[in-house]
Amino acid sequence: MNEPVATLPAPMPEINPETKPFWEACAQGRLLLKRCEECGELHYYPRAICPFCMSAATTWFESKGQGSIYTFTITRRAGGDYARATPFVLAYVTLDEGPTMLTNIVTNNPEALAIGQRVAVVFHAAGEGAALPRFAPA
Amino acid sequence: MSIRGKAYIVGAYEHPLRVAPHHSLAQLHAEVAKGALADAGLSKNDVDAYFSAGDAPGMGVISMADYMGLKLSWMDSTETGGSSYVTHVGHAAAAIATGKCHVALITLAGRPRAEGMQTGTGVRPYFLSAPETGFENVFGITVVGMYAMAARRHMHEYGTTSAQLAAIKVTAAAHAMHNPNAMVRKLLTVEDVLASPLVSDPLHLMDCCVISDGGGALVVVSEAVKKSLRREGVKILGHGEAPKHLMGGRVDLTYTGARFSGPRAFAEARVTPQDIDYASIYDSFTITVLETIEDLGFCPRGQGGPFVAEGNLRAPHGKLPWNTDGGGLCNNHPANRGGMTKVIEAVRQVRGEAHPAVQVKDCQLALAHGTGGSIGTRMGSATVILGKENA
Numbered sequence A: 001m002n003e004p005v006a007t008l009p010a011p012m013p014e015i016n017p018e019t020k021p022f023w024e025a026c027a028q029g030r031l032l033l034k035r036c037e038e039c040g041e042l043h044y045y046p047r048a049i050c051p052f053c054m055s056a057a058t059t060w061f062e063s064k065g066q067g068s069i070y071t072f073t074i075t076r077r078a079g080g081d082y083a084r085a086t087p088f089v090l091a092y093v094t095l096d097e098g099p100t101m102l103t104n105i106v107t108n109n110p111e112a113l114a115i116g117q118r119v120a121v122v123f124h125a126a127g128e129g130a131a132l133p134r135f136a137p138a
Numbered sequence B: 001m002s003i004r005g006k007a008y009i010v011g012a013y014e015h016p017l018r019v020a021p022h023h024s025l026a027q028l029h030a031e032v033a034k035g036a037l038a039d040a041g042l043s044k045n046d047v048d049a050y051f052s053a054g055d056a057p058g059m060g061v062i063s064m065a066d067y068m069g070l071k072l073s074w075m076d077s078t079e080t081g082g083s084s085y086v087t088h089v090g091h092a093a094a095a096i097a098t099g100k101c102h103v104a105l106i107t108l109a110g111r112p113r114a115e116g117m118q119t120g121t122g123v124r125p126y127f128l129s130a131p132e133t134g135f136e137n138v139f140g141i142t143v144v145g146m147y148a149m150a151a152r153r154h155m156h157e158y159g160t161t162s163a164q165l166a167a168i169k170v171t172a173a174a175h176a177m178h179n180p181n182a183m184v185r186k187l188l189t190v191e192d193v194l195a196s197p198l199v200s201d202p203l204h205l206m207d208c209c210v211i212s213d214g215g216g217a218l219v220v221v222s223e224a225v226k227k228s229l230r231r232e233g234v235k236i237l238g239h240g241e242a243p244k245h246l247m248g249g250r251v252d253l254t255y256t257g258a259r260f261s262g263p264r265a266f267a268e269a270r271v272t273p274q275d276i277d278y279a280s281i282y283d284s285f286t287i288t289v290l291e292t293i294e295d296l297g298f299c300p301r302g303q304g305g306p307f308v309a310e311g312n313l314r315a316p317h318g319k320l321p322w323n324t325d326g327g328g329l330c331n332n333h334p335a336n337r338g339g340m341t342k343v344i345e346a347v348r349q350v351r352g353e354a355h356p357a358v359q360v361k362d363c364q365l366a367l368a369h370g371t372g373g374s375i376g377t378r379m380g381s382a383t384v385i386l387g388k389e390n391a
């Protein structure tokens, strides 16, 4: 029973001065992560202040946009813009660089997804100066 | 310095309504306050400390102090989601132990049903000014979806099954049969739960808690005040609290903040999980219970599935009699916040006032645990351990 996946909405994310570079990069098809120059750790979601050592010396770098599914769910009931997109896949993806991020998996066959499956980033335009980083089976 | 034995719960009240279209929110808070004070044998003029969380209207503690005409020397608006009221019990005991107050009132109330709120499957607003909002809400997260992802990961790592999760609902339903106010009053089987629609797989509709209006309140007092009352006091023996979150991207959804709050509560109470006669454990979803019993040390990590499937949560004779009021899964989850009712049922058990069919014989020690927020992202966890006056 492979229900077709309706087109996912791509709402404009909440952008603030701290996260603007991340969303602008997404609009250009690049996934950025933050690295701390003090302790060397990577983190996600991106912050100006490192969540591991509180250093302000955090810098952007580009992720290869590849990873594997940490966990996922096929959402069959939702509200708002997503009500008519069901069933859709919500997931955590662990990037090859280390951090795990919340996202959607774009697929026509959600029943075939599995934890550990390889995925790669795709970008869905979300209006002026932003795009949503989603993932598709690699 | 410890709160052990420094304060007592002497009043507890659960609102009997489960849908309240004809009440205001402030009115519900005041009704449960009145009920708990009457249970304690105290009046509102005795109250010198008031605790409420994000469910209180307007400016919270201040608006409700105005509404109820309270004169206070201690105020606490600690907001940790549905666990807030468990947290408040610990904070009230700490304030009493340091002499800052003597009679603390804690209230919870809400009317999500009357307001037609889409609780579990609604999509969060895209603009909330929280640091995480932009990175989560745009992907269509729902409350059920986030818990479902924790459930799937637990299944992947430990072999937990949907049937094992269903056993938790089945136990809650069996207990709720004895509670005339419970929302679900129907014996359920594992097959019934598995046959209910998948909301966000692997979670079915029946893996979810009820949605209810109403509320509850508690009164916590000093030993001196307790001695002046007729009611037997329920002694506060220990408390622990902690946030647990996504750790900068080092995500692990197989455990909850109970792994941090539990040991603190047990250490303060100077007891072990094996000593606990009854446990109220937060049950927003079946997976919440399963992960929490592992985190609190009631069974080894990863063994929650077999533990619940073997009937250990059944009252009164299981190894860990649990949520004997039917819990959030079948009785009541007022304001989408289950921490208050967890403490109230633990108080009933220690007082020997639970329904006779589910009352644990000679219940000396009870635990109440709350999980606020989401086990799929970030949560506030709180554990309290309660006992008889001579415990």
Ligand SMILES: [Zn+2]
Pocket (backbone or CB within 6 Å): A036, A037, A038, A039, A040, A041, A050, A051, A052, A053, A054, A055
């Ligand atoms: Zn750092």
